[in-house]
Amino acid sequence: MEDSAEPSPKRRRSEDGYEESPPRRRQISRSPSNVSPQYRLAERPAHHGYSRADGADDSEDALDHRFYRDRRSTESPSPSELHARRSLTPPLPEKPTQLHYRQKLVLKGHKKGISAVKFSPDGRWIASCSADATIKIWDSRTGKLEHTLEGHLAGVSTISWSPDSKILASGSDDKSIRLWDVATGQAHPVPLLGHHNYIYSLAFSPKGNMLVSGSYDEAVFLWDLRAAKVMRSLPAHSDPVGGVDFVRDGTLIVSCASDGLIRVWDTATGQCLRTLVHEDNAPVTSVCFSPNGKYILAWTLDSCIRLWNYVEGKGRCVKTYQGHTNNKYSISGAFGVYGCPPCQYAFVASGSEDKTIVLWDVSSKNVMQRLEGHTGVVLGVDTHPTQAIIVSGGADRTVRIWRSDEDMQHQQPIEPEPLITDA
Amino acid sequence: MNLSLVDPFVLAQDCPEALTGRLRSGHSTSIRFSHRGDLLASGRLDGIVVIFDIETNGVARKLRGHTRQVQSLSWSADDRYLLSASQDWKCVLWDLKDGSRVRTVRFEAPIFIAELHPKNHLLFVAAIFEDQPVLVDISSEIPVKRTLPSAPRRSQVERENASEKQAAQDAKQTSTVTVFTPSGEHVLAGTNKGWMNIIDTATRQVQYSTRLTNNLIIFIRTTASGRDIVVNSSDRIIRTLHLPDLTDPKVDFENMRLEVEHKFQDVVNRLSWNHVSFSSTGEYVTASTWMNHDIYVWERGHGSLVKILEGPKEELSVVEWHPHRPFVAAVGVDSGRVYLWSILTPQRWSALAPDFVEVEENVEYVEREDEFDIQPIEEIHKRRLDLEDEEVDVLTIEPVKAEFEPGEFRMPVLLDIEASDSEDEVIAIGAGQFRRKSPGQGRDWMNDNEAVASGDEQKKATANGTARAQNGTKRRRAE
Numbered sequence: 048m049e050d051s052a053e054p055s056p057k058r059r060r061s062e063d064g065y066e067e068s069p070p071r072r073r074q075i076s077r078s079p080s081n082v083s084p085q086y087r088l089a090e091r092p093a094h095h096g097y098s099r100a101d102g103a104d105d106s107e108d109a110l111d112h113r114f115y116r117d118r119r120s121t122e123s124p125s126p127s128e129l130h131a132r133r134s135l136t137p138p139l140p141e142k143p144t145q146l147h148y149r150q151k152l153v154l155k156g157h158k159k160g161i162s163a164v165k166f167s168p169d170g171r172w173i174a175s176c177s178a179d180a181t182i183k184i185w186d187s188r189t190g191k192l193e194h195t196l197e198g199h200l201a202g203v204s205t206i207s208w209s210p211d212s213k214i215l216a217s218g219s220d221d222k223s224i225r226l227w228d229v230a231t232g233q234a235h236p237v238p239l240l241g242h243h244n245y246i247y248s249l250a251f252s253p254k255g256n257m258l259v260s261g262s263y264d265e266a267v268f269l270w271d272l273r274a275a276k277v278m279r280s281l282p283a284h285s286d287p288v289g290g291v292d293f294v295r296d297g298t299l300i301v302s303c304a305s306d307g308l309i310r311v312w313d314t315a316t317g318q319c320l321r322t323l324v325h326e327d328n329a330p331v332t333s334v335c336f337s338p339n340g341k342y343i344l345a346w347t348l349d350s351c352i353r354l355w356n357y358v359e360g361k362g363r364c365v366k367t368y369q370g371h372t373n374n375k376y377s378i379s380g381a382f383g384v385y386g387c388p389p390c391q392y393a394f395v396a397s398g399s400e401d402k403t404i405v406l407w408d409v410s411s412k413n414v415m416q417r418l419e420g421h422t423g424v425v426l427g428v429d430t431h432p433t434q435a436i437i438v439s440g441g442a443d444r445t446v447r448i449w450r451s452d453e454d455m456q457h458q459q460p461i462e463p464e465p466l467i468t469d470a
Numbered sequence: 471m472n473l474s475l476v477d478p479f480v481l482a483q484d485c486p487e488a489l490t491g492r493l494r495s496g497h498s499t500s501i502r503f504s505h506r507g508d509l510l511a512s513g514r515l516d517g518i519v520v521i522f523d524i525e526t527n528g529v530a531r532k533l534r535g536h537t538r539q540v541q542s543l544s545w546s547a548d549d550r551y552l553l554s555a556s557q558d559w560k561c562v563l564w565d566l567k568d569g570s571r572v573r574t575v576r577f578e579a580p581i582f583i584a585e586l587h588p589k590n591h592l593l594f595v596a597a598i599f600e601d602q603p604v605l606v607d608i609s610s611e612i613p614v615k616r617t618l619p620s621a622p623r624r625s626q627v628e629r630e631n632a633s634e635k636q637a638a639q640d641a642k643q644t645s646t647v648t649v650f651t652p653s654g655e656h657v658l659a660g661t662n663k664g665w666m667n668i669i670d671t672a673t674r675q676v677q678y679s680t681r682l683t684n685n686l687i688i689f690i691r692t693t694a695s696g697r698d699i700v701v702n703s704s705d706r707i708i709r710t711l712h713l714p715d716l717t718d719p720k721v722d723f724e725n726m727r728l729e730v731e732h733k734f735q736d737v738v739n740r741l742s743w744n745h746v747s748f749s750s751t752g753e754y755v756t757a758s759t760w761m762n763h764d765i766y767v768w769e770r771g772h773g774s775l776v777k778i779l780e781g782p783k784e785e786l787s788v789v790e791w792h793p794h795r796p797f798v799a800a801v802g803v804d805s806g807r808v809y810l811w812s813i814l815t816p817q818r819w820s821a822l823a824p825d826f827v828e829v830e831e832n833v834e835y836v837e838r839e840d841e842f843d844i845q846p847i848e849e850i851h852k853r854r855l856d857l858e859d860e861e862v863d864v865l866t867i868e869p870v871k872a873e874f875e876p877g878e879f880r881m882p883v884l885l886d887i888e889a890s891d892s893e894d895e896v897i898a899i900g901a902g903q904f905r906r907k908s909p910g911q912g913r914d915w916m917n918d919n920e921a922v923a924s925g926d927e928q929k930k931a932t933a934n935g936t937a938r939a940q941n942g943t944k945r946r947r948a949e
Contacts, residue, residue, distance in 0.1 A: 211882070226885060235885055254508070255883045256523055256530070271526040272883060278526055295867075297525075298472035313472050315525070319821045320475040337864035340471045354862065358474045361824045366858050382864060393864045410861050 142392060146385055146406050146416040147452040148437055152190040153420075154446040156183055161440030162204045163379065163427040167212040170432045172229065174215050175446045178202035182217050183446075184229060187431065187438070190448060194232035198225060204377075207249040207258070216258055218246030224260055226272070237275045241268055247377070248290045248333070252314070253297040261288030267302045269314070279317045283310060289377055290334035290346075301343055301357075303331035309345050311357055323355050323362040332377035337393075344382070344395060348374055352397055354409070368407045370414045371399035376424055382409075383430035383437065385451070396437055398425030404439050404449075418449055477818060485754060485767060486796045486811035489781030493799075495520045495529050497806025500788050502543040507793040509881070511552055512801075512808060513540020519554050521566065521881070522808070524792075530881060535562050535571050542583040546591035550879040553594055555584035561596060563608060566881045573608040575615075583647055583689075587671075588654045595648045595657050603645040603659055605674060618657065620645045622665045622679035625724075639663075647689055652696035653717045660687025664703060668716065668723070678723040682709055682730065689745060693752035694793070698731075698770075700755050706742040708734040708757055710770060732773040734766075749791045758786040758800055765789055765800055765811070779811050 159178035166173055166187060173185040182196040182203055201220035208215055214235075215227045224239035224246055244264035251258055257278065258270040267281040267288055284304035291302045299320070300312040307328035311321040329349040336343055342365070343355040350373045354366035371378075380397030383406070393409040404418040404425050423442030430437055435451035473481065497515040504511070509530060510522040517536030520529055536556035544553040551572065552564045561584045563572040573592075580599040587593040592609040595618070607614040621640040624632065632640075645659040650671070657669040664683035667676045685705040692699045696716070701709045710731045714721050734755060735741075743757040743766075754776070755768045765779035765786060782802050786809070789800040798811040820826040 209883070214885070252525075254525070254880060256526055271523075271528045272885060273523070273526070273530060274528045275885075276528075278528075294471050296471050299475070311475065313476065313815075315472075316815050318815060318817050320472065320818075321821055322823050324824055339863070339865055339867045342862065342864050354864075356862075364858070365860060365862055367855055384865065391865060409864055412858065 142390075143385060144408075144413065144415065146394065148406070148416055148418055148435070148449040149452060150418070150420045150447055151450045152448040154183075154185055154190050154192070154448070155444065156192055156195075157181070157440075157444045157446075159202070160423065160442040160444060161427060161446060162202070162377075163206050164438045164440040164446055165206050165208055165427075165429050166431050166436075166438060167208045167229070168210055168432055169212040170434065171212065173429075173438050173446065173448070174206050174208065174229075175427075175440050176203035176206045176217055177440075177444070180219065180221075182206060182215065182227065184215070184232070185446065187436070187448070194229070196227050196232055196234065198234045199223070201245075204245065204247055205249045207251050209251050209255045210253055211255060214255070216249050216251065218249045218260055218262075220245040222246065222262075224249065224258070224270070235275075239270055239275055239277075241277045242266065244287075247288060250292045250300075252293050253295060257297075257314070259291045259293060259300050259302075261291040261302055261304075263287040265304070267291060267300070267312075269300070269317070281310075281312055281317055281319075283312075284308060286330070289330070289332040290379070292335045294336045294340040295338070296340065299336075299340075301334050301336060303334040303345055305330035305332070307331060307347075309334055309343060309355065309357075311343070321357050321362050323357060323364075325353065325364060332373075333379040335379075335381070338382055344380075346373060346378055346380070346397065350374060352380070352395060352407075354395075366409065366412055368395055368397070368405075368412055370407070371397055371403070371405040372401045373397075373399065376400060376426055378424075378426055380428045381430045383435075385415075385435065396428045396430055398428050398439060398441060400424045402441075402443075404428055404437065420447055421445070477815070480813060480815050483813050484749070484751070484796050485777055486779065486798050486813060487777070488811060488814050489779070489809060490812045490814065491527060491810040493522050493527055493808040493810065494806075495522070495532075498801045498808050499539050499806065500541060500543055501790055501799055501801055501808055502545060503790055503793055503799070504545050504549040505547060505793055506549055507795065509549065510790075510799060510808070511543045511545065511554075513543055513554055513556070515539050515806060517556055517558065519543070519552065519564065521552075531566065531569055531884060533562075533564050533569055535564075535574070536560060541581055542585075544584060544586040544594070546586055547588055548591075548879050549881075551586070551591040553584055553586045553591075555581040555596065557581075561594070561606070563591070563594075567879070568882075573611075573613065575606055575608060575613045577604075583649070585649050588650055588652055590654065595650060597645045597648040597659070600644055603648045603657075605657070605671065616674060618645070618648070618659065618669055618674055619676050620659065620661050620667070621676070622661070622667060622681070623676040624679075646686055649690050649692065651692060651713075651716055652694060656716050658690050658692070658699065660690050660701065660703075662686045664705075666690070666701065666728075678726055678728075680728050682711075683707065688743075691747055693748050694750075695752070698748070698752050700746050700748055702743050702746045702757070704742070706735055706740055708743055708746050708755065708768075710734075710755060732768070732770060734768050734773070734775075736766075744786065745788045747789055747791050749796075750794050754791070756789055756791055756798060758789040761785060765798065781811070782807070782809050 157177040157179055161175050161177045164175045171187060173187045174182060176182045180199045180202055183192060184194040185192055199219040199221055203217050203219045205218040206215055213229055215229055216224060218224050222242050226235035242262040242264055244262055246260055246262050248261040256272060258272055260268050265284050267283040268277045269279040271278040283302050284306055286304045286306035288302055288304045293300055298314050300314055303309045307324055309323040309331055310319050313320050329347040331345050331347050333346040343357050345353050352368040353364050356363050356365045378398045383394045383396050384391050385394055386392045394415055395407045395409055397405055399405055402421045405414055406416045408415050421441045421443050425439050425441040427440045437449040440446045498512040499515055500513040502511050508524055510524055512520045517538050519533040519540060521531040523530040536558050538556050538558040540554050540556045542555045550566055555561045557580055559577045559580060561575045565572050577598055579601050582597040584594050584596040593607055595605050597603045602620055603618045604615040605618055620643045643661045643663050645661050647660040649658050655671055657671055659667045659669055664685050664687060665679050665681050668678040670677050682701055683703045683705050685703050687701060687703045689702040690699055697713055699711050711728050712731050741762060742760040744760050746757045753770055757766050763782055767777040769776045785803040786800040787803050791798050796813055800809050820828045
């Protein structure tokens with residue numbers, strides 16, 4: 048199964064990949080990949096995570112938890128929390144420390160590793176793209192394969208849904224971006240051409256009139272979708288661009304690259320408004336805005352995911368999530384929500400090179416659950432827009448759907464046993 | 471969400487300063503911004519209405535249905551419907567959801583201006599050439615036209631003392647411009663004798679009249695609040711007036727007196743003004759000049775001229791100010807291009823790297839106490855991670871003004887838009903051969919089968935998508 052562990056080869060940041068390019072000073076000065084133990088040292092004590100269930104570290108955990116709650120009461124709480132406290136004053140609902148996602152479906156069909164999976168904004172579909180140059184659209188409820196989109200000439204690294212869930216954009220190693228009509232499964236006749244190298248990342252604007260793309264050619268392009276033309280080129284980075292995203296009102300774009308920089312751009316003027324960089328300059332492979340648009344979440348190849356407050360001062364790293372492995376692949380993830388509506392909390396979901404999916408609480412940075420099941424690196428993770436469902440895809444060529452047990456109470460259950468769908 | 475990151479000095483500017491862009495699709499004759507400000511409707515000489523997307527500067531939709539120059543445009547409050555009035559003596563209400571024609575209303579004379587009711591997109595008011603203005607109810611298939619009076623309201627005393635000549639003159643007056651107040655309860659009408667009438671929409675009676683000038687009133691525009699109006703008249707003077715709150719039931723029309731707040735004119739050159747418009751807040755008044763290339767901007771606080779926007783080498787007709795931003799669009803009379811003025815935002819160097827700071831003068835660097843202390847790297851990492859103990863809220867969405875709301879109408883993005891190039895229309899006539907579309911051509915097919923709704927046209931476009939797209943590729947290659 049050696050080849051199965053190899054997705055679209057361009058997404059792999061292997062050592063030989065760096066050797067291809069002439070050695071540069073910055074890369075030499077960058078800490079070599081074997082120094083990652085230093086982060087392990089810095090990791091929080093291992094009492095968090097799934098090992099907590101056996102109660103070994105209960106006392107310490109409880110202490111940690113109490114501290115966390117006390118501080119919350121002294122600091123200014125968010126409006127939603129205020130509301131929650133006021134409405135349910137006597138029994139303040141305990142903030143869950145664990146999540147209970149279970150694997151529900153395994154979707155097979157891709158012939159090579161899967162580089163990304165995405166729920167459609169209406170939650171109805173799952174799109175997965177693969178190094179086998181195809182994109183598959185699955186029904187998110189039943190796992191039925193709806194369409195296989197064929198047309199790209201090389202592996203597909205990235206996909207993005209239009210806000211109305213009708214169009215899917217895909218970026219491929221054949222340097223083209225294609226738009227697909229999801230209803231018919233047909234490709235739009237005019238591909239978006241302009242990048243000189245592999246396309247790594249795509250994002251639709253919230254109105255669906257623009258698309259931003261990041262490429263291995265170090266450029267970030269803003270496309271006018273109606274005319275299928277590049278509207279603006281952002282002189283973004285000096286290394287391959289790993290991730291791009293639009294903020295929820297479309298006025299900002301974020302991009303990140305292997306040069307370790309995260310840049311925030313004004314969509315209207317094309318100007319760089321902010322640059323975020325962590326001291327170690329670790330290559331940034333993926334980036335996304337938080338659901339409210341106030342923070343930026345960035346994946347770096349030092350096995351860290353960082354949450355940045357890009358507004359305050361010059362931008363500040365507010366959280367570092369650790370516990371997964373990420374030294375080689377461009378792994379992505381998403382924000383998710385847990386808890387009942389009056390007091391909802393957010394978690395971060397990410398794939399990992401140790402074949403798991405890791406879920407962290409956003410504020411406490413504790414690992415809330417590790418989802419095991421994949422037999423290869425998990426490259427793409429996405430959360431359902433409204434329900435407690437996670438979808439993941441990875442180098443083992445499978446798409447897996449995970450549901451939270453709590454969610455099953457008010458959702459009608461589908462197949463109780465993991466179902467294998469062969470396409 | 472970009473506002474917190476943008477240079478506050480740039481944000482503080484509220485008046486555009488430089489020509490920053492051009493839009494082109496055919497020969498534009500009239501423009502109007504949508505209420506949300508993301509779209510600009512442009513009526514063309516050949517009768518086609520083009521919707522520009524201000525974000526991409528591209529064409530979002532083309533609406534075919536008129537055969538002659540488009541005279542005026544008006545958006546519904548939710549930006550879903552657009553009313554266009556053309557010199558083919560027709561008004562068309564378009565549904566931008568699918569580009570279809572909801573209603574077509576024919577008139578017996580050219581239309582000066584047609585304005586949609588601010589709350590009811592199935593009601594509009596139109597000023598007609600040498601005729602009385604009409605309030606048109608298009609809620610049913612057959613439009614119901616109700617005539618509005620143009621004769622000014624006279625007091626009891628005046629009416630008794632009126633000579634026959636005066637009565638005859640009053641009766642002969644016609645309205646040259648009619649607009650709704652933002653509440654929609656009243657219509658402001660300007661007449662060819664310089665009177666301004668306030669007409670109640672429900673009773674269709676003139677409630678108040680005032681004579682602003684002896685000449686014809688060309689144009690009236692209100693601010694978003696409806697408390698200020700700007701009036702352009704053929705005596706080469708632009709007047710601004712402050713209105714009382716007309717929605718207040720206690721407003722006393724009998725004893726009301728409207729005073730002209732400012733008179734803007736060019737005393738030296740005696741320029742006359744093509745078109746006037748308010749800025750988003752009503753703080754500025756802007757006007758395009760007849761036989762001149764400039765856009766004048768006056769500030770209303772002191773009534774002074776603050777800026778002359780230059781750039782194009784042609785006379786400008788319609789000038790419009792963006793509903794929220796310091797952004798002005800104007801139409802060139804000769805070329806039919808739409809010129810855009812806005813603020814220039816220079817790239818700030820400090821944004822390009824986190825340790826860059828823009829300073830006014832040299833600053834002596836002061837070393838931190840522990841700046842060069844050597845500490846174990848693990849220790850630093852651990853300390854840093856322990857500091858990350860704040861509560862973060864990544865979910866709560868702060869309501870922002872003028873933001874896109876999920877339930878609102880949003881125009882679908884058409885990928886197959888035929889000839890979405892906003893530049894000159896070029897058609898392929900053979901392998902590798904192209905020629906420019908001749909100006910009258912767009913009109914021919916329209917006269918042949920006028921009954922074809924543009925909705926059908928869209929369907930055809932999708933069906934022929936492949937063939938068209940091939941042309942599209944060629945076209946781009948040719949550029």
